Amino acid sequence: MVQMAVLGYGVVGSGVVEVLSTHKESIAKRAQEEICVKYILDRREFPESPFADRFTKSFDQILQDSEVRVVVEVMGGLDPAFEYTAQCLKAGKSVVTSNKELVASKGAELLKIAREMNVNFLFEASVGGGIPIIRPLSQCLAANDVIEIAGILNGTTNFILTKMIRESMSFEDALALAQKLGYAERNPAADVEGFDACRKICILASLAYGKHVYPHQVHTEGITQITLADVEYADNWGGVIKLIGQVEKTESGRLQTIVCPMFVSRESQLSSVDDVFNGILVQGDATGDVVFYGKGAGKLPTASAVVADVIDCVKHFKARKYLFWEEGSEEYVEDYRERPILLYVRAKTQDPEKAFAKAAQVLSGASRLSRKEPEEGELAFVTTCLMPEKEIREKLSSLQELEILGTIRISDF
Ligand code: HSE
Numbered sequence: 001m002v003q004m005a006v007l008g009y010g011v012v013g014s015g016v017v018e019v020l021s022t023h024k025e026s027i028a029k030r031a032q033e034e035i036c037v038k039y040i041l042d043r044r045e046f047p048e049s050p051f052a053d054r055f056t057k058s059f060d061q062i063l064q065d066s067e068v069r070v071v072v073e074v075m076g077g078l079d080p081a082f083e084y085t086a087q088c089l090k091a092g093k094s095v096v097t098s099n100k101e102l103v104a105s106k107g108a109e110l111l112k113i114a115r116e117m118n119v120n121f122l123f124e125a126s127v128g129g130g131i132p133i134i135r136p137l138s139q140c141l142a143a144n145d146v147i148e149i150a151g152i153l154n155g156t157t158n159f160i161l162t163k164m165i166r167e168s169m170s171f172e173d174a175l176a177l178a179q180k181l182g183y184a185e186r187n188p189a190a191d192v193e194g195f196d197a198c199r200k201i202c203i204l205a206s207l208a209y210g211k212h213v214y215p216h217q218v219h220t221e222g223i224t225q226i227t228l229a230d231v232e233y234a235d236n237w238g239g240v241i242k243l244i245g246q247v248e249k250t251e252s253g254r255l256q257t258i259v260c261p262m263f264v265s266r267e268s269q270l271s272s273v274d275d276v277f278n279g280i281l282v283q284g285d286a287t288g289d290v291v292f293y294g295k296g297a298g299k300l301p302t303a304s305a306v307v308a309d310v311i312d313c314v315k316h317f318k319a320r321k322y323l324f325w326e327e328g329s330e331e332y333v334e335d336y337r338e339r340p341i342l343l344y345v346r347a348k349t350q351d352p353e354k355a356f357a358k359a360a361q362v363l364s365g366a367s368r369l370s371r372k373e374p375e376e377g378e379l380a381f382v383t384t385c386l387m388p389e390k391e392i393r394e395k396l397s398s399l400q401e402l403e404i405l406g407t408i409r410i411s412d413f
Helices: 011-022 024-031 059-064 081-090 100-117 134-140 155-167 171-180 195-209 228-237 299-315 352-362 389-398
Strands: 002-007 035-041 068-073 094-097 146-152 239-249 255-265 277-284 288-295 343-348 366-369 378-383 403-410
Touching: 002 011, 002 059, 011 024, 011 035, 011 299, 024 035, 024 299, 035 059, 035 068, 035 299, 059 081, 068 081, 068 299, 081 094, 081 100, 094 100, 094 299, 100 195, 134 195, 146 195, 155 171, 155 228, 155 239, 155 277, 195 239, 195 255, 228 239, 228 343, 228 366, 228 378, 228 403, 343 389, 352 366, 352 378, 352 389, 389 403
Parallel strands: 002 035, 002 068, 068 094, 255 403
Antiparallel strands: 146 239, 146 277, 239 255, 277 288, 343 378, 343 403, 366 378
């Protein structure tokens, strides 16, 4: 029998305990060992819980119990999750986490400790909830050089954008609905400002390219500035607006990475990933495009990924799973403004005809967009000549006749 502990009894923690209990027999068969939750660490009391006898408020009790060989960290945040995880690994316990903030900020450090201690540090649930992506990326696609990863990595923002696109709901109303349905966090900033997607692309980038990409290195924009006018112009262009996390290796061997809303063509597989679903496109040099799709959040999908990692730990006490990336460096990630892009622009101007002609000339080509009932003096277009974002922005600011109201990058997948 293998004894384990769960740190945190929130949505995911309670899901993990539930899945381990409801699937006890099949899990024991797959792990070839019975897995038993000996401790649940939480500050709160749960006297009515069927697991009431397992609760403890003492992390040291767990740390010092040599019977505990696997620890599930599902507390979220960095403090004390980082310290607890590092201490468990140093004590020779394998750790499984769903905590994307922890992996995105401290992954290299924790993987190093795990390697030194010959234990496992696994985090399948940190990206894409129940969608298998970490294991496929590190194992099944290991023979490929990853050319690019682009993903819809946040369910809440995808739900909001889907409501705006399909039902012409305003951003504010769609956010309120997401909160009511329990999708958005109480403080929705991590979702709508793109921070959650940023952490997830950091993890995927670090894993795909073997070197840590830290959240501060990823230029991150959320969806709070997206209007229904932008949604209509995207439709006229031939696509939809999605919040995308993207990373690719450039010829210099450095990375280009960004999180931002993008115009995604209807031809793209990601354009039909709607509601709270996530979709991740991995372009391998040997495989071509591989797409992962499913529920990126929620109690049981996430718990399912955590428990699968626990089973993997139990099956690999002797032979550690090879999962590793090295520490990153500042120069490893290029300035996002150097990347050649096409851009959608929505602006206000005195004379749209004249201003568009000038913009098309200055930007070496542009294609005008239309929508029903535009506002007086409204002009929208997409650029048609690839150029570094820095250059496009300089040229746009030289156009005195345009008051820029919004810009959105055009995706290349
Ligand atoms: N808030 C996240 C989302 C939860 O909406 O995708 C999963 O990380």
